[in-house]
Amino acid sequence: MSGESPFLVLGGRTGLLGQALTRALREAKREVLPVGREDFDPYDQDALRRFTERQGCRTVVNTVAYTAVDLAEEEPDNAFDLNERLPRLLGLSAAREGLRLVHFSTDFVFNGAKEEPYTTEDEPNPRSVYGQSKLAGERALFEAAPEQLAVIRTSWLFGPGKRNFVETILNLGANRPKLTVVADQFGSPTYTMDLARNTLRLLDAGGNGLFHLASCGKASWCELASEAVKLADLTCTVEPIPSSGWPQKAERPKYSVLDMGKFIALTGHTPRPWEQGLREYVFQELGLPNHRDD
Numbered sequence: 001m002s003g004e005s006p007f008l009v010l011g012g013r014t015g016l017l018g019q020a021l022t023r024a025l026r027e028a029k030r031e032v033l034p035v036g037r038e039d040f041d042p043y044d045q046d047a048l049r050r051f052t053e054r055q056g057c058r059t060v061v062n063t064v065a066y067t068a069v070d071l072a073e074e075e076p077d078n079a080f081d082l083n084e085r086l087p088r089l090l091g092l093s094a095a096r097e098g099l100r101l102v103h104f105s106t107d108f109v110f111n112g113a114k115e116e117p118y119t120t121e122d123e124p125n126p127r128s129v130y131g132q133s134k135l136a137g138e139r140a141l142f143e144a145a146p147e148q149l150a151v152i153r154t155s156w157l158f159g160p161g162k163r164n165f166v167e168t169i170l171n172l173g174a175n176r177p178k179l180t181v182v183a184d185q186f187g188s189p190t191y192t193m194d195l196a197r198n199t200l201r202l203l204d205a206g207g208n209g210l211f212h213l214a215s216c217g218k219a220s221w222c223e224l225a226s227e228a229v230k231l232a233d234l235t236c237t238v239e240p241i242p243s244s245g246w247p248q249k250a251e252r253p254k255y256s257v258l259d260m261g262k263f264i265a266l267t268g269h270t271p272r273p274w275e276q277g278l279r280e281y282v283f284q285e286l287g288l289p290n291h292r293d294d
């Protein structure tokens with residue numbers, strides 16, 4: 001351990017990204033305290049203060065969120081409670097206690113009308129309750145204005161520790177001759193372990209403010225599914241369909257690739273392409289055999 005204060009990761013025990021951050025911090029020999037509901041209620045500001053004081057934490061990483069994108073259309077109050085009210089409380093606590101706060105947001109704050117990567121300067125215009133609640137959370141945090149605050153928008157996560165799109169596709173693909181997958185929504189699939197390692201790079205570089213951070217590159221859901229099926233050597237075919245062929249309650253952006261120029265300029269590091277993260281996930285984490293011998 002480096003002797004620095006431990007990182008507190010809210011959602012670090014069970015969340016898709018929280019678990020990756022916990023692992024990446026440990027990999028980097030940093031002390032990390034992953035917490036879940038059983039440790040303390042994240043809304044309880046006194047409990048947070050007692051915990052950070054007792055453990056000597058100076059950095060709080062929040063991955064707790066309402067992430068059920070479609071259900072949020074039916075439960076807007078619940079979505080705003082976790083995605084706006086909680087970050088506001090965390091921001092107020094961080095400002096009061098002088099803590100550094102790291103929070104994650106989403107590409108779904110954009111409406112998808114652009115055809116080139118979204119920068120942090122682009123005006124958000126979310127089309128779903130989830131996107132609106134996440135944007136409200138960003139704004140609440142910048143209002144609460146802790147001195148050291150990083151808000152990181154990311155996109156299309158896959159990785160170990162929790163069910164995600166890639167795992168779902170591989171499970172379905174192992175049992176079905178054919179899958180149909182949406183081919184007219186484009187984003188940046190992002191490997192959680194790469195996002196976690198790059199988050200640490202950002203923090204080590206002293207990043208404050210709003211950042212976009214994902215894996216490099218662009219894909220449709222269909223392209224991501226096809227690549228996963230190919231790596232896993234499954235025989236099922238993946239057929240493209242339009243969004244209209246897969247009706248969902250929440251509207252998704254047609255295009256939400258994130259421009260990471262600000263992160264790259266600060267850290268000097270360019271995230272690796274999503275395809276490389278997918279290979280690490282499929283072969284090293286899921287343990288599938290690599291028949292391609294490369």
Ligand SMILES: NC(=O)c1ccc[n+]([C@@H]2O[C@H](COP(=O)([O-])OP(=O)(O)OC[C@H]3O[C@@H](n4cnc5c(N)ncnc54)[C@H](OP(=O)(O)O)[C@@H]3O)[C@@H](O)[C@H]2O)c1
Binds near residue numbers: 018064082153156
């Ligand atoms: N997943 C994506 O594709 C994606 C894309 C873009 C941005 N993001 C953003 O990235 C961040 C992390 O997302 P994720 O996919 O890792 O989320 P996730 O897997 O759904 O994890 C959410 C975490 O929040 C915890 N949580 C939920 N409600 C809670 C409550 N009332 N009290 C305490 N803990 C609670 C969950 O604990 P339990 O397990 O106990 O419920 C879990 O640990 C979020 O801010 C999300 O908006 C995600």
